[in-house]
Amino acid sequence: MSQSSDLSRLQTHDIEIGVTDALQRHASRHVAQHKPVSQRVLDYERRRPxxxxxxxxxxxxxxxxxxxxxxxxxxxxxxxxxxxxxxxxxxxxxxxxxxxxxxxxxxxxxxxxxxxxxxxxxxxxxxxxxxxxxxxxxxxxxxxxxxxxxxxxxxxxxxxxxxxxxxxxxxxxxxxxxxxxxxxxxxxxxxxxxxxxxxxxxxxxxxxxxxxxxxxxxxxxxxxxxxxxxxxxxxxxxxxxxxxxxxxxxxxxxxxxxxxxxxxxxxxxxxxxxxxxxxxxxxxxxxxxxxxxxxxxxxxxxxRDSIQMIHKGGVKHAEGEEGLRRYLSDVGVLKDENEVTAMHMARTEAIGMKN
The missing domain is CATH 1.20.1080.10 (Glycerol uptake facilitator protein.)
Structure with missing residues (x-):
């Protein structure tokens, strides 16, 4: 690598990373965009069995x-x-x-x-x-x-x-x-x-x-x-x-x-x-x-670990949130409503990240 290139990396604080990483951060990318989808295509796909x-x-x-x-x-x-x-x-x-x-x-x-x-x-x-x-x-x-x-x-x-x-x-x-x-x-x-x-x-x-x-x-x-x-x-x-x-x-x-x-x-x-x-x-x-x-x-x-599947948002309890809450309470995992709320928020975030 030339001296001018090394100086450029010093000025951009990239001296500790590889050339490929530096290029990925500083080189502009030009990605070809898909053409707009026509109504005719949408109608065909909707009618397709x-x-x-x-x-x-x-x-x-x-x-x-x-x-x-x-x-x-x-x-x-x-x-x-x-x-x-x-x-x-x-x-x-x-x-x-x-x-x-x-x-x-x-x-x-x-x-x-x-x-x-x-x-x-x-x-x-x-x-x-x-x-x-x-x-x-x-x-x-x-x-x-x-x-x-x-x-x-x-x-x-x-x-x-x-x-x-x-x-x-x-x-x-x-x-x-x-x-x-x-x-x-x-x-x-x-x-x-x-x-x-x-x-x-x-x-x-x-x-x-x-x-x-x-x-x-x-x-x-x-x-x-x-x-x-x-x-x-x-x-x-x-x-x-x-x-x-x-x-x-x-x-x-x-x-x-x-x-x-x-x-x-x-x-x-x-x-x-x-x-x-x-x-x-x-x-x-x-x-x-x-x-x-x-x-x-x-x-x-x-x-199979079904409770982990539920926790990660992969599946739902057959009886919904109420059934899950009842099960976790029966096995002693949940003690109060605060834990129920926290569990529900964690599952919601997991599903959002998955999507």
Whole structure:
């Protein structure tokens, strides 16, 4: 840094801070403003059905993360079958896990504000059971999630068609099956490896899905001081990626919509064996929901702190302020009206800061 620059920093009392901080304080910013919203746009958005917007949001979110993940799986399998030296940096279990993790982050950031960011039938069911999500919306959400995965798998098939056809020809020449964990059908959905029992696969799927369910439920807990709205996509994405890195080699599904939607694509191109192969599909499709209910139930029963949620303004007492006052008086937390007033003011400030 030049002497004149140092003198300038001395004159502006910035000698103890970094260059970037000094620029942020003294450099003028010119931010492009959004153009005014027209009445026509407002009228269109008002007439747009809310349920359709939510369904499109769910389908888009699942599409984004399934498309990212399956593209990586396709690169992994087709590069491994190529006679040319594979680019290992872009073809590994680590890369697959990272692709799914980043895909989930993008899905939450892009489509989460529109639909709530379920992107998994098990999460939708758990929110219905524990958080009062409307039951009438559940079929719409789940069908939208499956459709999003179906379209993502179909697009991956189209984009990787040339490489997949070459791989199919190689396997056919060698007399190897197309539907297997390492076959082209394995790009789109999970298949067990040789020697794996159904009980073993069930336990792996159950505990992997339970882990992911715990991570998701902790992220949507308003009383959790370690997770902010801005970090939720990162935490959930990394939680998902950790399970892929640790257990993808042992056969996991993690999401009913992801597996079922893409399994339909596998069935279109490779026949009904995509569903009947070793009778595994019922594990990949159905275990996700009871496992997530187990994990979220565990969180609700043993880890949830509802009074902290109320204190932070995340939820309200079912009977309003009177019910909260009565509860706190019964447990001896509140002694007089002054404490009630102070508590009410603190909650009001917390809600205001949150908004």
């Amino acid at each position: 809310r349920w359709l917007r939510e369904c499109i949001g769910e389908a888009t979110g699942v599409f984004l993360y399934v498309f990212s993940g399956l593209a990586s799986v396709a690169a992994f399998i087709t590069n491994g079958a190529s006679k040319e030296p594979p680019v290992t940096a872009f073809s590994s279990f680590f890369q697959i896990g990272l692709a799914f993790a980043l895909g989930i982050m993008f899905a939450i950031v892009i489509a989460g504000p529109t639909s709530g960011g379920h992107f998994n039938p098990a999460v939708t069911v758990a929110l219905t059971v524990w958080q009062g999500f409307p039951l009438k919306k559940v079929p719409h959400y789940i069908l939208s999630q499956i459709f999003g995965a179906f379209m993502a798998a179909l697009l991956v098939m189209g984009m990787y068609r040339e490489q997949i056809v070459k791989y199919e020809e190689t396997l056919t020449t060698l007399g190897m099956p197309l539907v297997s964990a390492t076959g082209p059908a394995g790009i789109f959905c999970s298949f067990p490896a040789e020697g794996q029992s159904m009980g073993y696969l069930f336990l792996i799927e159950f505990f992997v899905d339970s882990f992911i369910g715990l991570v998701i439920w902790s992220c949507i807990d308003p009383a959790n001081p370690f997770v902010t709205p801005a970090t939720v996509p990162i935490v959930i994405g990394v939680g998902y990626g950790v399970m892929v890195w640790g257990f993808a080699d042992l056969t996991i599904s993690t999401n009913m919509a992801r597996d079922l939607g893409s399994r339909f694509v596998a069935a279109i191109f490779y026949g009904g064996e995509a569903f009947s192969y070793k009778s595994y599909c019922w594990i990949s499709i159905l275990v996700n929901i009871p496992a997530t209910l187990f994990a979220t139930g565990f969180y609700e029963l043993f880890l």
